[in-house]
Amino acid sequence: MVVRNPDETRTKILDAALDEIHLRGFQGMRVDHILKRTGLTKGALYHHFTNKQAIGYAIVDEILGQDIMERWVGPLEKSANPVVTFIEICENERAGKNASQIEKGCPVNNLTQEMSPIDEGFRERLEKVYQTWTGAIAESLERGINNGVVRDDIHPEKVAKFLLASLQGIIGVAKCCKExxxxxxxxxxMRDYLISLLSQEGLSQVDLDILKAS
Amino acid sequence: MVVRNPDETRTKILDAALDEIHLRGFQGMRVDHILKRTGLTKGALYHHFTNKQAIGYAIVDEILGQDIMERWVGPLEKSANPVVTFIEICENERAGKNASQIEKGCPVNNLTQEMSPIDEGFRERLEKVYQTWTGAIAESLERGINNGVVRDDIHPEKVAKFLLASLQGIIGVAKCCKExxxxxxxxxxMRDYLISLLSQEGLSQVDLDILKAS
DNA sequence: ATATAAACAGACTAGTTGGTTTGTCAAATA
DNA sequence: TATTTGACAAACCAACTAGTCTGTTTATAT
Structure with a gap:
């Protein structure tokens, strides 16, 4: 008797597809590879998804969007000091990655570069991810300004977009650097820039060990 | 009688291929499309290039590398103030681009994100481009420090890499934003950050009209 | 003028790729 | 219990795709 669990099957497909897309891109991802990795067949895959594109869309909407919520939006919402929290998230992410993971970069950025110019559905979905991402950063910066820890002469929305862009740029450039x-x-x-966003008050509040490495 | 010009034929192939790769990526580029666009045949194309990969490599080595030399390395080498020159190049590039060109992003970054994790040949070539690029920025910053226009407490190499990464990040994020x-x-x-790199002397030397928009 | 090699033209092919179709089996439903 | 539906299995297919091969035309060297 074969155990059937449609939800698990669907998740298995998405997980395997994301892993392939992360390395090879959406166009480079092959449906057959997903089948081999999951042990499923065409019938199963095309029962859950109408086509390859639908798999890509589902990955952005469900997995990547969710990831950003957990790793960035959640922590930033709880944070009293957005600059410190931003640095902490970056350092955590960095610590959890080895050379081969660095080479693969950020799936959100990868998909943006590859698909947004040629597939409006991807573009819309990725733009939405960026909006929640930058939105969370901007809101945390605004709260930081109101709390007096962040300089009040900066534009939270603009700085939030710039921070995210710089982060993606760094991860992107690092993809092709051996060292x-x-x-x-x-x-x-980037850390220096982030710290430069702090007000005098914010600076004095920051733990010494966070600043000492600069 | 058909006029034969092998050099021109080769260039035509590379130009058409770059245009396709710029939009669809290297994996998304189709050899047949190049043939249609150029009016050439398989025989001609595979006379000049051993395979599709060789076309991609040639584009990075010859066209993209050359482009960076002309647009960035040259101007920066001649520059007395790297910060001002950097801003000027950015503004020139920005001014020459419409919405659909913004959507396509930077070919160097696109290829890096797509190919560097899966093709060592691409990675090596793109890394070389980045090295000459950041090298030129770093050298100009160092000269700026020696001339007293740039703050002497910054690390030219590190800042150069960060500047390039941020630039690529901005261009990359902009690819999926409608507005x-x-x-x-x-x-x-980014401009604010660049200006923050200037020393007091450098700041006083900067034209007023360059600063007023901030 | 002739030989040789470079620069193509274009039909052909082998392997790939996303997707379809038909069928089977288990679980929910009536 | 009978029936319908959801969840798969797997053979099959048409379009595509990079690359090859043979032949032809043009330029160049002698």
């Missing part, structure tokens, strides 16, 4: 030191050099500059 | 204002918002923050 991991390049990544850390860029991260160091 | 062009997002691009300009991010660019404004």
């Amino acid at each position: 991991e030191s390049v990544l850390d050099d860029m991260a160091e500059c | 062009e204002s997002v691009l300009d918002d991010m660019a404004e923050c």
Whole structure:
């Protein structure tokens, strides 16, 4: 008797597809590879998804969007100091990644670069991810301004977009650099920039050990 | 009698291929499309290139590498103030681009995100491009420090890499944003950061009209 | 003028790729 | 219990795709 669990099957497909897309891109991802990795057949896959595109869309909407919520939006919403929290998230993400993971970069950025110019459905979905992402950063910065820890002469929305862009740029450039030191050099500059967003009050509140490495 | 010009034929192939790759990526580029666009045949194309990969490699080595030399390395080498020159190049590039060009992004970044994790040949070539690019920025910053226009407490190499990464990040994020204002918002923050790299002397030397828009 | 090699033209092919179709089996439903 | 439907299995297919092969035309060297 074969155990049937449609939800698990669907998740297995998406997980395998994301892993393939992460490395090879959406166009480079092959449906047959997903089948081999999951042990499923065409019948199963095309029962859950109308076509390859639908798999890609579901990954952005469900997995990637959810990931950003957990890793960024949640922590930033709870944070009293957005700059410190931003740095902490970056350092956590960095710590959990080895060389081959650095080479693969950020799935959101990868898909944006590859698909947004040629598939409006992807573009719309990825734009939505960016909006919630930057929205959370902007809101946390605004709260930081109101709390007096962040400089009040900055534009939260603009800085939030710039922060996210710089982060994606760093991860993106690091993809083609053999030495991991390049990544850390860029991260160091980003950290300096982030700290420059703090007000005098915010600076004095920051733990010493967060500043000492600069 | 058909006029034969092998050099021109080769260039035509590379130009058409770059245009296709710029929009669809290397994997999304189709050899047949190149043939249709150029009016050439398989025989001609495979006389000049051993395979599709060789076309991609040639584009990075010859066209993209050359482009960076002309647009960035040259101007920066001649520049007395790297910060001002950097801003000027950015603004020139921005001014020459419409919405659909913004959507396509930077070919160097696109290829990096797509190909560097799955093709070592691409990665090596793109890394070389980044090295000359960041090298030129770093050298100009160092000269700026020596001339007293750039702050002497910054690390030229690290800042150069960060600047390039941020630039690529901005261009990359802008690819999936409908409103062009997002691009300009991010660019404004980048400009602020660039200006923050100037020393007191450098700041006083900067034209008023370059600073007024901030 | 002739030989040789470079620069093509274009039909052909082998392997791939996303997707379809038909059928089976288990579970919910009536 | 009978029946319908959801969840798969797997053979099949048409379109595509990079690359090859043979032949032809043009340029170049002698």
